[in-house]
Amino acid sequence: MILEVERLHVTVPGRPLLDDGNLCLRAGETAAIVGPSGSGKTSLLNAIAGLHPVDAGRIIIEQTEVTNLNAKQRARFRLSKLGLVFQFGELLPELSAVENVALHARLLGWGRAEAEKQGLHWLDRMGMASHAHEHPASLSGGEIQRVALARALVHRPVLILADEPTGMLDEENTKLVVDLLMNTAADEGAAVLLTTHDLDVAAGADHCFRLTAGALHRVPGAEAAP
Numbered sequence: 001m002i003l004e005v006e007r008l009h010v011t012v013p014g015r016p017l018l019d020d021g022n023l024c025l026r027a028g029e030t031a032a033i034v035g036p037s038g039s040g041k042t043s044l045l046n047a048i049a050g051l052h053p054v055d056a057g058r059i060i061i062e063q064t065e066v067t068n069l070n071a072k073q074r075a076r077f078r079l080s081k082l083g084l085v086f087q088f089g090e091l092l093p094e095l096s097a098v099e100n101v102a103l104h105a106r107l108l109g110w111g112r113a114e115a116e117k118q119g120l121h122w123l124d125r126m127g128m129a130s131h132a133h134e135h136p137a138s139l140s141g142g143e144i145q146r147v148a149l150a151r152a153l154v155h156r157p158v159l160i161l162a163d164e165p166t167g168m169l170d171e172e173n174t175k176l177v178v179d180l181l182m183n184t185a186a187d188e189g190a191a192v193l194l195t196t197h198d199l200d201v202a203a204g205a206d207h208c209f210r211l212t213a214g215a216l217h218r219v220p221g222a223e224a225a226p
């Protein structure tokens with residue numbers, strides 16, 4: 001099992017977002033979390049990433065109980081084991097596409113040459129090799145997300161957490177980015193947990209969960225409507 005979420009409680013000041021949530025993911029599996037705006041999908045993903053406090057319960061990622069780690073250990077674990085993808089890509093504007101991808105590897109201590117080589121390899125796998133030396137300002141939304149996918153995959157994470165990765169994309173780019181994310185993760189044996197408002201995206205995942213009024217329920221992908 002790559003991800004085990006057991007009896008998780010997550011709150012924001014003044015209200016609970018998740019009360020006693022459970023979720024499991026195996027290597028190579030994909031799961032989507034749907035639910036109304038403001039129900040806590042992003043907060044749940046952040047809690048799993050160690051970026052939002054957990055009030056009770058356990059999160060275990062590849063046999064490490066991350067809810068027991070201190071802040072420094074969590075940061076190191078996140079850097080080495082997780083791949084994060086955000087709605088707006090969140091690339092660094094000062095860096096080229098390949099520099100953005102290589103930076104993650106550099107933060108893990110890789111040498112410059114190896115980091116850039118792997119950066120180019122992953123951009124190529126995302127169909128972005130010809131844009132490797134362009135800066136984010138000259139890339140389209142779909143291209144930015146493909147660079148963000150390369151960055152999330154360059155260090156071969158065990159779990160990819162993607163928060164609305166297609167929220168800003170048109171239908172064609174949504175399909176391209178989701179297919180790349182899910183197929184590449186499956187090839188690499190990484191699990192993927194994503195949030196989405198797009199029922200077609202949710203239906204393409206192996207599992208679908210709906211978060212609403214503090215409860216996380218497994219639903220068939222086709223019945224994921226908020």
Ligand SMILES: Nc1ncnc2c1ncn2[C@@H]1O[C@H](COP(=O)(O)OP(=O)(O)OP(=O)(O)O)[C@@H](O)[C@H]1O
Binds near residue numbers: 013039040041
């Ligand atoms: N750090 C925080 N402090 C206070 N309130 C917060 C914090 N983070 C999130 N919230 C609140 O918690 C609720 C859930 O937010 P969250 O972004 O997790 O929902 P969501 O389901 O991802 O929403 P959307 O689908 O609109 O992105 C919102 O009401 C938000 O304002």
